Amino acid sequence: METGYLVETVQREEITILQVVPSVLELLSKEPGFAQCATLRVLFSGGEALGEKVAEDVANKFGFNLVNLYGPTEATIDATYWKVQPGASRKPAIGKPIFNTQVYVLNESMEPVPIGVGGELYIGGAGLANGYLGWPELTADKFVPNPLTADGGRLYRTGDRVRWHADGSLEFIGRIDNQVKLRGFRIEPGEIEAALQEHPAVRQAVVVVREDNPGDKHLVAYLEPRPETNLEIEELKETLRKRLPEYMVPGTFIVLEAFPQTVHGKLDRKALPAPEMISTAAWRAPRTPQ
Numbered sequence: 001m002e003t004g005y006l007v008e009t010v011q012r013e014e015i016t017i018l019q020v021v022p023s024v025l026e027l028l029s030k031e032p033g034f035a036q037c038a039t040l041r042v043l044f045s046g047g048e049a050l051g052e053k054v055a056e057d058v059a060n061k062f063g064f065n066l067v068n069l070y071g072p073t074e075a076t077i078d079a080t081y082w083k084v085q086p087g088a089s090r091k092p093a094i095g096k097p098i099f100n101t102q103v104y105v106l107n108e109s110m111e112p113v114p115i116g117v118g119g120e121l122y123i124g125g126a127g128l129a130n131g132y133l134g135w136p137e138l139t140a141d142k143f144v145p146n147p148l149t150a151d152g153g154r155l156y157r158t159g160d161r162v163r164w165h166a167d168g169s170l171e172f173i174g175r176i177d178n179q180v181k182l183r184g185f186r187i188e189p190g191e192i193e194a195a196l197q198e199h200p201a202v203r204q205a206v207v208v209v210r211e212d213n214p215g216d217k218h219l220v221a222y223l224e225p226r227p228e229t230n231l232e233i234e235e236l237k238e239t240l241r242k243r244l245p246e247y248m249v250p251g252t253f254i255v256l257e258a259f260p261q262t263v264h265g266k267l268d269r270k271a272l273p274a275p276e277m278i279s280t281a282a283w284r285a286p287r288t289p290q
Contacts, residue, residue, distance in 0.1 A: 019044035070094035101125035109122035122155040201229035219250035
């Protein structure tokens with residue numbers, strides 16, 4: 001996309017409200033004339049996850065009102081919103097429900113989970129679609145009766161894993177179908193990434209399961225530190241151990257100045273460098289036969 005032309009159009013037509021996906025928003029923020037879009041009052045970002053780095057740059061450098069939108073097509077596109085606060089040091093939330101929309105965070109038994117506990121996001125309300133045309137089985141699987149009301153309402157199972165904040169906003173953790181199994185444990189990489197990004201020295205984090213040697217699967221965390229901070233890996237590991245079980249603490253941490261990106265401005269996971277699997281730790285015999 002020619003973002004320079006888009007900036008010129010905003011200026012020429014005196015556009016006041018603009019909605020783009022985060023990858024385009026990042027490209028816009030690098031355009032020299034973006035700061036001169038004087039008529040632009042509100043920037044809506046949606047369609048994919050809004051990264052903390054992009055949100056910080058746009059909210060702090062340009063002063064636009066930046067609103068993060070979330071919602072699947074099955075809920076008529078947008079279901080929640082969150083206004084990004086300049087100077088905020090937290091990952092952008094997906095926020096609170098829009099008018100005539102209800103959201104629930106439920107466990108596998110479709111029961112509400114407490115604040116801070118991850119669960120699947122369900123959406124209800126006036127914007128919900130009737131189902132999938134010609135796909136009755138898929139409709140029955142994704143559009144389910146609301147167990148929390150007696151009026152026969154329906155909910156859409158998003159497949160997105162989220163959790164409540166104490167202020168009533170929702171934080172996106174990751175896709176449920178992105179869960180991986182490692183040494184018998186089910187792991188949600190997005191939950192580890194969220195815990196890493198809460199550290200004041202971490203700007204962005206990506207956690208992947210690598211198998212650089214056949215049969216040797218392990219968690220690797222890639223980190224982009226915040227400017228003018230001292231990122232101590234051992235301290236970061238201890239912080240994770242206080243929040244997560246030991247099997248969710250990555251064994252390898254790699255610090256990068258910036259994450260590799262595709263030509264569309266998205267994270268290029270294939271370009272993440274392989275870790276050097278050389279350990280200086282002393283060999284330790286197993287404690288028990290198990």
